[in-house]
Structure formats: structure tokens, C-alpha cells
Amino acid sequence: MIKVAVTGAAGRMGSGIIRKITEQEDMEVVAAIEIPNSPLAGKDAGVQAGAGELGVEIVGSEKLEETLKATKPDVLVDFTIAPAAVETIKTATACGVNIVVGTTGFTEEQMASNIKNVEDNKVGAVISSNMAIGVNVFFNTLKKLAPLLYDFDIEIIEAHHNQKKDAPSGTAMTAFEVIAESLGRDPEEVGVYGRQGMVGKRTPEEIGIHAIRGGDIVGDHTVLFVGDGERIEVKHQAHTREVFIAGVIRAIRYVPTAEKGVVSSMNDVLGLE
Ligand SMILES: NC(=O)C1=CN([C@@H]2O[C@H](COP(=O)(O)OP(=O)(O)OC[C@H]3O[C@@H](n4cnc5c(N)ncnc54)[C@H](OP(=O)(O)O)[C@@H]3O)[C@@H](O)[C@H]2O)C=CC1
Numbered sequence: 001m002i003k004v005a006v007t008g009a010a011g012r013m014g015s016g017i018i019r020k021i022t023e024q025e026d027m028e029v030v031a032a033i034e035i036p037n038s039p040l041a042g043k044d045a046g047v048q049a050g051a052g053e054l055g056v057e058i059v060g061s062e063k064l065e066e067t068l069k070a071t072k073p074d075v076l077v078d079f080t081i082a083p084a085a086v087e088t089i090k091t092a093t094a095c096g097v098n099i100v101v102g103t104t105g106f107t108e109e110q111m112a113s114n115i116k117n118v119e120d121n122k123v124g125a126v127i128s129s130n131m132a133i134g135v136n137v138f139f140n141t142l143k144k145l146a147p148l149l150y151d152f153d154i155e156i157i158e159a160h161h162n163q164k165k166d167a168p169s170g171t172a173m174t175a176f177e178v179i180a181e182s183l184g185r186d187p188e189e190v191g192v193y194g195r196q197g198m199v200g201k202r203t204p205e206e207i208g209i210h211a212i213r214g215g216d217i218v219g220d221h222t223v224l225f226v227g228d229g230e231r232i233e234v235k236h237q238a239h240t241r242e243v244f245i246a247g248v249i250r251a252i253r254y255v256p257t258a259e260k261g262v263v264s265s266m267n268d269v270l271g272l273e
Pocket residue numbers: 007008009010011012013014033034035036061079080081082084085101102103104105128129130131132166170244
């Protein structure tokens with residue numbers, strides 16, 4: 001039985017992950033963590049997630065370390081917010097717990113800290129901006145396509161629900177990094193985030209990144225390769241969060257056996273590439 005702790009247990013992703021784990025025969029939720037001093041503390045995590053009583057009480061993250069030591073999970077799954085996730089990763093890895101992290105919006109420094117904690121504490125880890133199989137095929141497609149269309153103008157557009165806090169999405173940023181790397185361009189130099197005012201003519205090297213927010217859009221990502229007289233659009237649309245959750249379940253099964261001290265990708269989990 002794989003024992004799982006979930007941070008962000010009452011969130012859109014966290015509650016969906018708890019529901020899905022209760023349907024699996026080989027894993028169980030042993031800890032459910034919410035914001036520090038959460039008003040949900042003491043509530044049953046399964047009831048809160050709409051999965052029926054689990055006998056696991058939600059705790060505030062001020063009790064993360066003692067909860068991990070008491071419940072000894074094999075894996076901690078984090079879908080919260082970047083600054084909180086950095087602290088959670090630090091604590092979980094120091095306790096020797098493998099991690100599956102889907103939280104987005106990390107700065108470069110925050111991601112470097114996450115990687116160092118995984119390396120120093122020699123735990124298994126999967127950190128990915130998007131756990132859906134389709135998106136990971138989309139990333140691999142972009143990697144192959146971009147060098148063939150190197151002289152086309154490239155623009156990335158993402159659209160999400162009106163509750164999303166970070167922008168651009170982690171997935172848009174991964175797509176941008178994959179494309180820039182495959183073209184040998186420095187992401188620091190070529191990223192243009194939205195345009196406003198007298199920005200001047202578009203340079204051939206720049207890659208535009210644009211964020212739309214509205215209603216209940218689960219997650220759309222489109223990359224436009226625009227030439228003179230023709231264009232290609234590569235688009236992924238998530239219709240339901242279940243596609244991310246299915247990837248999380250695969251990552252939970254993968255990470256206890258993953259190479260320790262290394263951050264594995266969803267390509268590793270899904271056996272892609
Ligand atoms: N990799 C992927 O496939 C996907 C990634 N995501 C990413 O996952 C993250 C969460 O998304 P979503 O579930 O929609 O967001 P929600 O806001 O619905 O959920 C986040 C939850 O984390 C809680 N939280 C905040 N700080 C802490 C803390 N220190 N300890 C424990 N819990 C905390 C929040 O509490 P409160 O609301 O009270 O602040 C909330 O319940 C985002 O970064 C999003 O971009 C989303 C979907 C797929």
C-alpha cells in the first residue's frame with residue numbers, strides 16, 4: 001500500500017486527488033494538510049473532498065513536520081501555491097518523503113531550492129507544470145516542430161479559469177522553455193510577456209507569451225507558428241481536471257521506485273520520448 005500525504009487538501013486539485021486515491025486499491029491517504037491554522041483543521045479530509053469518511057483529519061501546515069513523522073507517508077503530493085510549496089518540499093524531503101509536485105509559478109530561485117532539497121535529501125521526486133498525458137505529448141511535439149519552423153514567428157497563448165493566481169501558466173512557461181531550448185535561444189532574452197504601447201516591430205527571435213483569464217476554463221494552451229502566407233497552430237485543451245489527476249496517480253505509483261536525488265519528469269512517469 002502506498003501511503004500518501006496531500007497538501008492543499010481542500011483545493012480544486014487536492015480534493016480531486018483525494019477522491020481519486022480512495023478509488024485505488026494500492027494507495028491510501030494518510031495525511032491531509034491545509035493552510036496554516038486552517039479553519040478546516042479537524043474536519044475529515046474524505047468528507048471535505050466529497051469521498052466519504054476517511055478517518056484522516058485535516059491539519060494546518062504549521063503541523064506538517066510532526067504529521068509526516070507520525071504518519072510516515074511514502075509520497076507527499078503538493079498542489080498549493082509556489083511560496084508554500086517551497087517550504088513544504090523543504091520539510092518533506094528533510095523527512096525522507098518522496099514528492100509529487102504540480103504547483104506552478106516557482107521563480108528560478110525557488111525551483112533551484114526545490115531541486116537542491118531533492119538532491120541533498122536523496123528522495124524520489126516528480127515536479128511537473130502539467131501532469132496530463134496530452135500536454136506532455138504536446139511538449140514533445142513542440143520540441144520537434146520548432147526547429148523545422150525556426151524562421152516563423154512564435155506566440156504562446158494560455159487561457160484559464162478566473163480563480164487562477166499565477167500567470168503565465170506553468171505549462172505556458174514549460175512550452176516556452178522547450179521551444180527556446182530547441183531553437184538555441186536564451187529564454188531570458190527572447191520572452192515577451194504581453195504587449196502594450198509603442199513596443200516597436202516584432203523581432204524574429206522573440207517568443208510572445210499571453211495569458212487569458214475567464215470563467216471556468218480548465219486549461220487551454222496554443223502555440224502559433226506564423227509565417228508569411230501560412231501558419232500552424234498547436235493546441236491542447238483540458239476539458240476536465242481528471243486528466244491532471246490521472247497523471248498524478250501515475251506519478252504516485254512511479255515515485256517510490258524513481259531514482260533518488262533526481263527530479264524525474266512526466267516523460268519518465270508516462271514512458272514518453
Ligand atoms: N501540474 C498540473 O498538472 C496542475 C497544476 N496545477 C497547479 O496547482 C496549484 C493549485 O491549483 P488549484 O488546486 O486549482 O488551486 P486551489 O487554490 O484550489 O488549491 C490550493 C490549495 O492549497 C491551499 N494552501 C495554500 N497554502 C498552503 C499551505 N502552506 N499548506 C497547505 N495548503 C495550502 C489553499 O488554501 P486557501 O485556498 O485557503 O489559500 C488551497 O486549498 C496551482 O499552482 C496550479 O497552477 C493545477 C492543475 C494541474
